[in-house]
Amino acid sequence: MSQKISPLLINSLKLPVFETLEELSEITRLSTRLLYCLSKKTDRYYNVIEIPKRNGKMREISIPSYTLHIVQRWILMEILNKLVPSSSAMAFRKGDNFGHKQNAIYHADTLYGLAIDLKDFFPSITANKVYTLFSNLGYNHFAAAILTNLCTLDGRLPQGSACSPAISNIICMNMDKRLIGLCEKRGIRFSRYADDMYFSCDDKLLLLKNYPIIKKIIEDEGFLLNERKTHFHTPSNKKQITGITISPGKAExxxxxxxxxxxxQKIRAEIFTCLMTGDYKNREHILGEIAYVEFIERENKYPYKDRIRHYIEEKSTKIQYFPELVQAYNENRFFKDMPLLEGK
Structure with missing residues (x-):
């Protein structure tokens, strides 16, 4: 006798209900044949590429086909986004309380920090763990298996799938809760931004003493530490959390x-290239980078936007004798309220 849908969580979270491929086809409005192929021959629907990492090694990115991406987006919107990760999960979530900046702010006023990087984060999450996730939601064996196949590649969570970030947050809930429990008892702050974990407090010895316990919890949950990227931060060196540096301000x-x-530095180089060549095809991309930096540094004494405007005004004087460059500059000003450049 086949396992039936468990209605408790399914109904309370208003998740889509299906027990057969035909029912999933009806819900998603995709043919049963297509859904079968996507779930049984998944590797055919990915384009695997490699991109260089900072350390010179290569990172594997698995890009799903358009059709598989559509199905994964449906799973994300209809199922995964209705699940709430732990309070310590700062990545892949909407809202003012999450993200790079809030993650850094949370630890900004502590003296000592411990930065931990999880090794091979997405590939460490196996298909068995993903199956357990869907099964625990109340889906029967068939439904949980289909959903798992659609979200995994070669028995692992692929980096590049629309579902992987949300699934990773839910899979990490038990680890997060164990670490939250440990840290709350000891007066340590803890947050996790995807594979970047940060612990902070005002007692260096407390962090050092609890590091072995933290490591054991992480390994118990099936993850490994990237020892090369594990760092202790003290008041004598700048804290860097998910790429954001925390420095003493001007006020007490x-x-x-x-x-x-x-x-x-990259933004300045890109702007300089635009000015000197008259090619502004990357203008919108550069403006996006400027907006990100401005968002991070908004509360600082010297606004980034003012500094980058000054840089543009300073460098633009170098092109005043070249009419074509002056024209390109005036037609593609990075900030519309900047004055037009006059040629000489």
């Missing part, structure tokens, strides 16, 4: 958040 007891220096 104040702190400033600073976006990555390499990103700001």
């Amino acid at each position: 007891n104040a702190v400033e958040l600073k976006a990555p220096r390499k990103l700001k």
Whole structure:
């Protein structure tokens, strides 16, 4: 006798109900044949590429086909987004209380920090764990297996799938809760931004003492630490949390958040290239990068937007003798309220 849908969580979360491929087909409005192929021959529907990492090694990205992406988006919107991750999960969530900046702010006024990176984060999450997730929601064996197949590749969570970020947050809930329990008892702050974990307090010895316990909990949950990226931060060195540097502010007891220096150097180089070549095809991309830095550094004494405007005004004087470059500059000003450039 086949296992039936367990109605408790399904109904309370208003999740889509299906027990057969035909019922899933009716809900998604995709043919049973297509759904069968997507779930049974998943590897055919991915384009696997490699991109370089900072350390020179390659990172594997699995890009789903358009059709598989549509199905994964449906799973994300109709199922996964209705599940609430732990309070310590700061990535892949909407709202003012989450994200890079809030993650850094949470630890800004503590003296000591412990940064931990989880090794091979997405591939560490197996298909068995994903199946258990869907099964625990109340889906029967068939439904949980179909959903698992649609979300995994070669028995792992692929980096590149629309579902992987949300699934990783839910899979990590038990680990997060164990670490929250440990840290709350000891007066340690804890947050996790995807595979980047951060622990902070005002007692260096407390962090050092609890590091082995933290490591054991992480390994118990099926993850490994990237020892090369594990760092202790003290008041004598700048804390860097998910790429954001925390530095002392100008006022007493104040702190400033600073976006990555390499990103700001990249923005300046990109702007300089635009000015010197007259090619502004990357203008919108550059404006997006500027907006990100401005968002991170908004509360600082010297606004980033003012500094980058000054840089543009300074460098634009170098092109005043070239009419074509002056014309391109005036037609593609990065900020519309900047004055037109006059040629000489």
